[in-house]
Amino acid sequence: MSPRDIRCEEVIEQLFDYLDRExxxxxxxxxxxxxxxxxxCFTRAEFEKRLRRRLGETSRVAAPESLHRRLREVMESF
Ligand SMILES: [Zn+2]
Structure with a gap:
């Protein structure tokens, strides 16, 4: 593992920004x-991507912060 590699915790922390390409x-x-x-992390990312796609079908408005928080809790309980 090279020093440039990041840990799962960092990926989870930045997953939303990653998916938003921010x-x-x-x-x-x-x-x-x-x-x-x-x-x-692959599973988490896929879960989140699928969820976003579904949200995107019903609305183009970004998920509210409260939803993000709930999703985080769900993911952390995996
Ligand atoms: Zn990982």
Whole structure:
């Protein structure tokens, strides 16, 4: 594991920003690489992506902060 690799905790912390593509290119790339090799984070990312797609079908408005908090709790209880 190289020092440039990031931990699961960091991926989870920045998952929403990652999916929104709000991170800088390097961080975006690091998370991408982590997810490719980490089944746990891959599952979380897929879960969140699917959820967003479903939300996107009903509304283009971003999920409110309260929903984000609930999602975090759900993911942490996995
Ligand atoms: Zn991970």
């Amino acid at each position: 991170l800088d290119e390097e961080m975006q790339h690091r998370i991408e690489r982590h997810i490719e090799h980490c089944r746990d």
